[in-house]
Structures are given as C-alpha cells and as structure tokens.
Amino acid sequence: MLSAERELRLQNDIHDYLEVRDSIKTGLERQEEIAKNRDRILAFFGADLKDWYDYRWQLKHRITDAETLSKLMPLSKKQAAEIDEVGLKYRYAISPYYLSLIDSNNPECPVARQSIPMIDELDSAGETDPMDEENSSPVPGVTRRYPDRLIIKVTNQCGMYCRFCQRRRLIGEQDVHSNSEKIKKAIEYVRDHEEIRDVLITGGDAFMLSDQAIDNLLADLRSIKHVEIIRFGTRTPVTLPQRITPELVSILKKYHPVYVNTHFNSPAEISDESKAACERLADAGIPLGNQMVLLNGVNNKPHIVKKLNQSLLSIRVKPYYIFHPKAIRGTSHFWCSIEEGLDVMESLRGYTSGMAIPTYIVNGTGGLGKTPLLPNYLLYIGRDKAVFRNWEGQIFEIENRNRSKQP
Ligand code: SF4
Incomplete structure (x- = not known):
C-alpha cells in the first residue's frame, strides 16, 4: 500500500509543474483568440473560410513582406525595417494560418519567434552546413x-x-x-x-x-x-x-x-x-x-x-x-x-x-x-556491481554478474 509519506512526496514532485501548467497555453486553449485572428486575416484578403481550409490558398497568400505583415499585426517601424533588412539575406514566408497562432500581446510569443525575421539572424556566428x-x-x-x-x-x-x-x-x-x-x-x-x-x-x-x-x-x-x-x-x-x-x-x-x-x-x-x-x-x-x-x-x-x-x-x-x-x-x-x-x-x-x-x-x-x-544515472560500474541514482535522486545498486557457465 502507498504510504501517506510516499504519497505526499509524489504530490510534491509534481507541484512546481502544476503551478505553471495552466499558464503555458496550447493553441487549443487560445482557440477563440486564434479564430478572431483568422477572421481578421480573411477580411484583409477578402477571402472566406472555404479559402482558409484550402492549402493552395494558404500557400498563395503567404506573407513575404513587412508592409503586409504590419497590416496584420502590430509592428514598430524599427521592427519592419529590420525584417526587410534580414529578408534581403534570408527568405521568409509565413502562412496565414501560422500567423493566426501569434499572440500579439506576448512580446515573447514562441510562434512569432519561429516565423518573423529578427535582426539577430545577421550575426555571422556558425556555419552554413556544419553537418556536411x-x-x-x-x-x-x-x-x-x-x-x-x-x-x-x-x-x-x-x-x-x-x-x-x-x-x-x-x-x-x-x-x-x-x-x-x-x-x-x-x-x-x-x-x-x-x-x-x-x-x-x-x-x-x-x-x-x-x-x-x-x-x-x-x-x-x-x-x-x-x-x-x-x-x-x-x-x-x-x-x-x-x-x-x-x-x-x-x-x-x-x-x-x-x-x-x-x-x-x-x-x-x-x-x-x-x-x-x-x-x-x-x-x-x-x-x-x-x-x-x-x-x-x-x-x-x-x-x-x-x-x-x-x-x-x-x-x-x-x-x-x-x-x-x-x-x-x-x-x-x-x-x-x-x-x-x-x-x-x-x-x-x-x-x-x-x-x-x-x-x-x-x-x-x-x-x-x-x-x-542522457543525464547520468549510472554512478559506478564494477566487476560485480553497478550503482545508480533514480529519477528522484535515490541511490541503489544491482549485481553486475553474468551467471551463465562459460564454456
Ligand atoms: S525547419 Fe523544416 S519546414 Fe521549416 S523551413 Fe526548415 S525545412 Fe522547411
């Protein structure tokens, strides 16, 4: 039977995650806002829901310039100029659908970070093909x-x-x-x-x-x-x-x-x-x-x-x-x-x-x-035993012997 002490410890192990879980929103939890963004983008292009669900329409209407982007989401002049500057070197194209996922109220929106060019892209560190x-x-x-x-x-x-x-x-x-x-x-x-x-x-x-x-x-x-x-x-x-x-x-x-x-x-x-x-x-x-x-x-x-x-x-x-x-x-x-x-x-x-x-x-x-x-779970391995730590940091050991008879 699960002891009360152990049960409490398991609850404590997950407590920090439960405290923040609801603040990390999936798109499913922002669906109303995403639908509003979608309707705004459709109105801008004079299109309808039938268009939205057609991937060819989405491809044809990818946003590829800062001027259009600035009509669909708030962009400062500086940001728009930087996007244009980066665009001269690295191509960008954002599908209307992906744009609808952006949370404009969040300056650290992970969707925006993955799709909208940033001036940092002009940093010359790294290689073009490090994997050869x-x-x-x-x-x-x-x-x-x-x-x-x-x-x-x-x-x-x-x-x-x-x-x-x-x-x-x-x-x-x-x-x-x-x-x-x-x-x-x-x-x-x-x-x-x-x-x-x-x-x-x-x-x-x-x-x-x-x-x-x-x-x-x-x-x-x-x-x-x-x-x-x-x-x-x-x-x-x-x-x-x-x-x-x-x-x-x-x-x-x-x-x-x-x-x-x-x-x-x-x-x-x-x-x-x-x-x-x-x-x-x-x-x-x-x-x-x-x-x-x-x-x-x-x-x-x-x-x-x-x-x-x-x-x-x-x-x-x-x-x-x-x-x-x-x-x-x-x-x-x-x-x-x-x-x-x-x-x-x-x-x-x-x-x-x-x-x-x-x-x-x-x-x-x-x-x-x-x-x-992997994080290191194997702390020691010798001729007759191996010592580990488990996910909670508790230490245990097992025998490390092959008991089959050698020929
Ligand atoms: S990460 Fe994949 S989908 Fe995105 S640009 Fe590169 S190849 Fe294309």
Missing part, C-alpha cells in the same frame, strides 16, 4: 549517413520558412521541386542497394509535392522489395495543416507501413486545426512522431517541454527526438547549452509518462550522425 550534408550525398538529392537507411530530398519548398531552419542554405528565392530525373536517380540508387530498408522522404517539406507526385514516388519505392518502411518528414501539420487533406491521406495509406515525423516546437502550435490534421493521419493508421528542436526563447524550459509532450500525446503524436540546435549561421539567437537540454531530460524521466520522453540528440558535426544524450 553536401558530402554525405552519393547521388544528387540523397543523403546517406547510416548503413540501412537514407534520405531523399524531394523539394526545397516549405509551408513556412522557419527562422531556425538547419537547411536554410537550400531555401532559395524560388520554390523548386527536385526534377523527375533527379528523383528517378535517387530511386535507382535505393533499388541498387539491397541494404536500404528504410527511406525518409523530406525536403524542404515532403508534403509540398503534389498528391500525384507523392503517389508516384510511393508506388516506385513500394516496388522495391527491400524497402520495408517509408517515412515522411513534414512540418505541414504545424505550419499548414490544411495540406493534410483526405485525398493525401488516402494516398499515403495505400503504401503502408508509412510513418510521418512532424515538428512541433511549442505548445502554442497545437491548435484545433493541427490536431485535426494529426488525427486524420492517425486514423489512417499512420504512426506520428515529433522531432522538436531545442530553441532558446521557444522551448528551452523543462515545464514547456513537459506541457508540449503531454499535449502531443493527447493528439496522438509520440515525442520522438529532441534535437540539440545545430550551429547554423543565422540562427545563433536560438542556440542553447547542453546543460539546458539535460535539464529538460532530467525533468521528464519519472515526472511524466515514458511515452512523453523523447531521445535527446546531438548531431555529430561533419556528418558523424545522431548521438544520444
């Missing part, structure tokens, strides 16, 4: 770093251009999909390499391809016997959920097993519309994972990540990775320390369901691959 993606490519459009899997990049287009993007060097002024010849060569490469059992289709954003192009690509990959699973990397459930149409979903489900990894970074990004998009995918039997990037000023606080991960599970998305931010030029204002990442991990284990705990990853520079990081 360019040199991990056996044929154009393919990145290969591991024995049994690879990435096919099918487009440089995205629903929105995120300010922290690690692939910002590839985001040109023009949206271009990889041409059919390039995609054909990538598929040939997979066909010629029997050890490839897992193909990740990404970009840019994989769901920027047309339904027909996705259907063709999946049919080609499924014709290769050794391809066991196909994964998509897409941020559209977050930035352009209208793209997850019933038609797209019915194409994806023809080619199971198909997995989708998406990219929520903040509880504020979980809205009615993103929830519905994730549910459409999940209802089609597509397992959903979330790859969060640890970002200064967005989610580098333990309670924010806890709320994000618990909310993701409630919309049927499993937190999969937390990526330590890469040293990409133009993103230094988002960088965090390893200690901050470890603090986040420490605050999850034991304090919330294991399902809500992703793997914290540092990407090896120069293309050395994903390296997992």
